[in-house]
Amino acid sequence: xxxxxxxxxxxxxxxxxxxxxxxxxxSLASSEGGWPVPSEGINCALDYRRWEKDADGKEHCINGEHxxxxxxxxxxxxxxxxxxxxxxxPGKCDVCGAHYIHGDVWRYVPTxxxxxxxxxxxxxxxxLADRSAHExxxxxxxxxxxxxxxxxxxxxAYAAFCGEHAGLAxxxxxxxxxxxxxxxxxxxxxxxxxxxxxxxHKLADEVKNPPPADMHGPAPTGKQTFRGTIGSKKxxxxxxxxxxxxxxxxxxxxxxxxxxxTAPQALFDxxxxxxxxxxxxxxxxxxxxxxGRDPHFAIMSRPRGTVLxxxxxxxxxxxxxxxxxxxxxxYELQQFIGxxxxxxxxxxxxxxxxxxxxxxxxxxxxERTGRLPAADLSGRTPDYVWYRAHEGxx
Ligand SMILES: [Zn+2]
Ligand SMILES: [Zn+2]
Ligand SMILES: [Zn+2]
Numbered sequence: 001x002x003x004x005x006x007x008x009x010x011x012x013x014x015x016x017x018x019x020x021x022x023x024x025x026x027s028l029a030s031s032e033g034g035w036p037v038p039s040e041g042i043n044c045a046l047d048y049r050r051w052e053k054d055a056d057g058k059e060h061c062i063n064g065e066h067x068x069x070x071x072x073x074x075x076x077x078x079x080x081x082x083x084x085x086x087x088x089x090p091g092k093c094d095v096c097g098a099h100y101i102h103g104d105v106w107r108y109v110p111t112x113x114x115x116x117x118x119x120x121x122x123x124x125x126x127x128l129a130d131r132s133a134h135e136x137x138x139x140x141x142x143x144x145x146x147x148x149x150x151x152x153x154x155x156x157a158y159a160a161f162c163g164e165h166a167g168l169a170x171x172x173x174x175x176x177x178x179x180x181x182x183x184x185x186x187x188x189x190x191x192x193x194x195x196x197x198x199x200x201h202k203l204a205d206e207v208k209n210p211p212p213a214d215m216h217g218p219a220p221t222g223k224q225t226f227r228g229t230i231g232s233k234k235x236x237x238x239x240x241x242x243x244x245x246x247x248x249x250x251x252x253x254x255x256x257x258x259x260x261x262t263a264p265q266a267l268f269d270x271x272x273x274x275x276x277x278x279x280x281x282x283x284x285x286x287x288x289x290x291x292g293r294d295p296h297f298a299i300m301s302r303p304r305g306t307v308l309x310x311x312x313x314x315x316x317x318x319x320x321x322x323x324x325x326x327x328x329x330x331y332e333l334q335q336f337i338g339x340x341x342x343x344x345x346x347x348x349x350x351x352x353x354x355x356x357x358x359x360x361x362x363x364x365x366x367e368r369t370g371r372l373p374a375a376d377l378s379g380r381t382p383d384y385v386w387y388r389a390h391e392g393x394x
Contacts (some may be wrong), residue, residue, distance in 0.1 A: 010115055011153065017126050019110060020109065021106065024104070026104075043073055043074065044066045044067075045064050071105075077114065083113045091103070170292065172200060177308055216296035218296060225284065229281070246267075256296065261299060274310040
């Protein structure tokens with residue numbers, strides 16, 4: 001087929017950059033590390049689509065709106081009576097004919113005609129565009145794709161590591177705070193050390209096959225660090241005023257031994273957010289132990305330590321449990337904007353960004369500016385906030 005020689009003013013070699021003004025930028029759908037990144041600037045109806053709940057709690061999808069002049073996206077331009085250059089279109093450059101993912105719309109000032117240009121071509125002809133708004137929205141989409149990709153990668157690494165270590169996956173499912181922590185570490189880093197694998201098996205075994213409750217084992221002596229459960233708590237009147245004594249039950253494969261002594265202040269400080277319940281709490285203590293009246297009984301002197309887990313019956317109503325689960329910043333954000341609003345914000349972004357990171361950003365921003373960025377929690381701005389929160393972590 002014979003090619004007609006181009007005589008239009010946009011052909012390479014004839015193009016005069018000063019004759020063009022920038023309209024907007026767009027990107028076709030692409031992929032980021034194998035994960036799809038949606039198009040941007042092609043159709044506002046999709047780009048600014050949002051979901052809203054009606055009075056009955058039913059979710060409705062509300063399409064985004066175009067700018068009245070249509071100069072907002074490729075679909076918006078249609079039906080507005082614009083003249084278009086004839087050599088290309090969205091995805092094919094009007095100047096050089098090359099195919100592209102990232103493009104601009106430019107206006108040829110002498111005739112008002114609109115052109116679709118690839119970003120590379122625009123740069124080549126020194127057509128200078130301010131694409132910051134487009135870049136920002138693309139950054140958000142890429143970050144979301146990257147987050148999905150990272151999630152998938154971590155899940156694969158987790159499964160692969162468990163595949164190489166027989167029984168590990170099952171051991172990590174056993175309920176124990178250390179196993180929970182090891183599981184989180186494996187999720188995060190894709191591997192744990194041989195020592196940690198061995199510990200996981202040992203703990204899972206202990207939980208599944210506990211020694212009989214009444215079987216006593218020998219209590220150690222000297223300086224020791226041990227984990228156990230607070231069995232009783234009693235206030236004693238002594239020469240220096242009242243003090244609180246605790247008995248800690250330590251379970252070992254060889255049997256149970258007991259440690260008795262003054263409760264460290266740090267335990268009360270922690271318990272203050274859990275309704276001061278110490279009985280049944282799991283603690284880790286370091287103390288010097290002296291043999292007591294029975295071989296399985298030790299007396300602690302100057303114990304220090306922390307509570308590892310509280311026996312709260314309703315952790316969902318307990319400030320301390322919620323803070324431990326959500327992180328301080330997320331908890332305070334939830335208190336500030338209300339539970340329902342927090343859930344909504346979270347639901348809208350589920351799977352995109354980490355709520356704790358967002359809450360931390362929110363808290364930092366509040367501290368920096370001296371006021372809470374509450375206005376950012378309505379409309380479309382939160383997406384930007386979440387994006388920033390996510391970005392800030394990298
Ligand atoms: Zn539009
Ligand atoms: Zn081109
Ligand atoms: Zn609690």
